[in-house]
Amino acid sequence: MGRETGAIERRKERLDRGIKARTEGLYAISSWREVGYLLAPRAGLIIGLLILPLILPGLYWQRVLGLAGVYALLAISFDFLAERVGLVCIGGAFMIGVGGYISGSLNYYLKFPVALTIPIGTFGGALLCTLLWLPCLPLRGIYFAVVTFMFPFLVSSIILAGGFLGSTEGLSPIAGFPNIWIGIYLIISIVLLSIFGLRRLCGEDIGVVFAGVKDNDQAVFASGVNVTRVKVYALFISSVIGCFAGAFLSHFSGFAGISLFAVDFSIMPIAACIMGGPGTLAGPALGAFILAPLSELLRGFGQLRVVLYCLVLVGFILYKPEGLLSWAARKYHQIERWVKV
């Protein structure tokens, strides 16, 4: 079908042909059609996430969606730190716990309204996480990861042993959202805001400095930039996202207890990140929205669910190390269309 009537030559061309050829050297998009190609997947993500709660059957799956949003935020926060700044932080459970306990106890003891506890839990919690992890920041790679992984165990032991904050019982009831739609759309909009906000941030000058810290921190030092300070900025940004998820979760479930420090919150984001595509920010969120419902379906298997995470991890590392989103993006750009020559 290379030739049509009327003697107009046609050939097949990849969607990204024009975009790719030009962006190797310069940033340029030449037509609305190309803008459309680039916007379509992004619009798809936004519209998809906004419609998702409407088509779900029943309250149970809407609750699962809220939980998936929490995991998505953690995965985004992990991906940003690990892939864009080079800090491997597996303290998702700590962020959830700190954010959740702060906003939960403010509501339980002081009867603060939700509109106040969530911001305080988010920013106060992020400040606390950053301050506590500050001494560990000169550590690199696996050492930082191990220290951050230890923190949730440390704090939950203190709460249990000291009998603080409701101890084993936890704090309950905590005021929920006026209705579930507010909760669900709140978390979905924060997920979208985090994805696009962080992508934007990584394109700014500070994002280039973050990438510099990941690529070669000695060169950043030699450029007269205090690497530890840059890491603090990144850690704070990431903790804000994680602690928001925690504050949200305590109100969404009406409960703040030791379960907020569960290992799942530290491990699942890594699985989601590897599944969705490390470094893409949207990919890990996608991974979380797949893994969280999947693990709910397998609830009957109890602790065996961890085996599922491991299988997903191993499977993706072996067969699709680039992750779902990078794979889908590649396939999308390879779609061919007919063009007039």
Add this chain to the structure above:
Amino acid sequence: MKEGIEKEPIIRVRNLTKSFGGVRALNNVSFDLLEGEVLGVIGPNGSGKTTLVNTITGFIKPDSGEVFFKDIRLTGLSNWKIADMGVTRTFQIVRPYLSQRAFKNLIVPLWSPRARRFASSRGGDRDALAIDLLEEVGFERDAYVPYKFASALPLGYLKRLELARCLALRPEVIICDEVFSGLSMSEIASMLPLIERLHMRGVTLIMIEHRLRELFRVADKVIVLNFGEKIAEGEPERVMQDEKVRRAYLGEDIGL
């Protein structure tokens, strides 16, 4: 003439000593450097040249001894603080940000507090500044070299990128750790004018080098290190006549 004016040394190195285990990498090294001078540091492999750079710029803490920049004691300050004061360095093994385009590599130094202090007078967009700087060190803008990813650039450009990173900080002192090593004759020939231009502009330079012929074209003064000790200091030609230097480079005359 200018010679009449007493110039204060801009860098004073006093009795620097550093050991790695049993190896004395630096042993009691002292020297002064006047503002605007080009100092060459030469010596055989393993004589402590890079350790000297690392101790001056705060990447390694010396066991004893001190380094002064004007009246400020550099020893004990952190490496980024020293760069922030205008004493910058290049790395012998280049350290680009490989995931970034060449000009984005310069965003980091241009974002630094020191560059931002200067930026208020010049203002403007960091990307444009970065591309100007790269053009200055010989990245051909017309061939889109500044837009290439650092991972796609050959060594010659990466060495220039190292220099550009220093220049972005508007340095008073640049310490070049073997900027010519690994380059071809033509690449060196095109880089020498750049060094000379910096010299003209009044930047103080310390050049660690193995390429003596090229070094002697620009150096005002040379010090020679051997097993961490300073064995000679002076004008380039005179130093090369020195008996100890010849022995360090060529070995003992065993009288065959």
